[in-house]
Every structure is written in structure tokens, then in C-alpha cells.
Amino acid sequence: MSDKGYNVGYGRPPRETQFQKGQSGNPKGRPRKKGTVELDLDQVLDQRVRVQSPGGSKSMDTREAALRMQVAKALKGNIHAAKHVLKQFEKYDAITPPRSKIQTGVVIAPRASFKKPERDS
Template identity: 40%
Template structure:
């Protein structure tokens, strides 16, 4: 034996040098191929493949996803309410829902000085001499 193997202690977490993984070599050479990423990746690849579709008098090549979208919208336009509802659920941007949310957040306005005066008058009329709301509410409950 060489000097290197005599000094190396074999034990728990220290396998023999001959059985350790070699640099640049996979520990699982027959594992999942690099191209296989699961069902979602396979579906995405399939939807990206091109097909030939006839539109009117000419043929065009579009992805399967585009063909599905065309069929989906054509059915919705013909009056299929199920397709229309599914289309609306899929894409909320069709009716600018995100723009409406953005506009509503912009519409928040700071109150004017008049608003503060009205609130101050309201609460001061609700307070009794001690500035305590609870006593007045208790009196209202007794009557």
C-alpha cells in the first residue's frame, strides 16, 4: 500500500478512497436526464411546438398555445358562456382589473381642514364634561 492510504482512517462518514465519488463524475449516472424536468416542463414544451392552422384562405404556423387561445376566444365570441366565464377567470386583465385597483389606490385623498373641524365638533358634542364617552353611553342604555 502507498503512504496515502495508510494514513487515511476509514470509518463513519469516511469511506475508503477507492469507493468515493470521483471528481467530475455524477453520483447517480443513471438518474433523471437533464431534459426531463417534470410534467409542467413537458406541458410547456408541448404547448410551444408549432402547428399549421388554416385562417381563411391561407395557412399560418403558430404555437399550440396560440391555437388553443384562438379557439377559446372564438368560442366565447360565438356565445358559449362557459368558455366566456373561463376566459374571464383566466385573464383578469381583459377588463383592466389591475388598472382599476391602481386607480382606486390613487383616489385616496387626504381630509381637508373642514373635515377635521366637523369631526372635532362631533366628538366634542359627544363628550360630557369629563371628556368620557362611556358615562354618556351608560346613561343612554339606562333610559
């Protein structure tokens, strides 16, 4: 014991190894937050990439590659991918939704006169 009345033990380190007054326990401190990176989305989507396909590798822009991947997922049964693909097709007028064959309005049916069937007794 270096100081009288101070017991070294769990949660009570020796005084000489404790932080000195005015000295931080983390001298470098928390790292500074990195600034936002400005990203040109059109530049990224127009970037050319090589894609492997059954017929060999092809070069296409990122936008086309992403759409082809979504179409492939939709054909495998992924309903979310199918919705996304259909929305993209509608957005760029690649397809038009089918017109409804059901016309709305009021239908007036002629009143029928029903006769009670005669019973054979």
C-alpha cells in the first residue's frame, strides 16, 4: 500500500497507474465523422460492366444489368422483383396495362313474370 487507507483491489487500481489529472483516458479521442461523399447517380448507372451470360460475357451499363437481374429473379418467382419490373416497364411506357373489359354502369334487367308450376295430383 502506497497511500494509507487506500486498498488496491478489484475496481481500485494502484494510484500510480491511474489517469493523471488533466490527462484524458483516450488521448486520440473519437475519430472524426467522415463527410458525405457526393455521388453522381447517373455516372454510376451509366458505367459499363462485364456480365457473364450463357452466350459468353457481354458489356452493358449498370442500369441494364440491374434490370436484367430483376427480370431473372421475377422469372424464378420472386413476386417483389416482378412488381419492380412491371413498375419500371410502366414508368418508361414499355408496356401499357390492359384495359378492363368490364364496363361500369347501371344494368336494368327486364322483369320476368314467373308462373307457379302446376302440380300433378
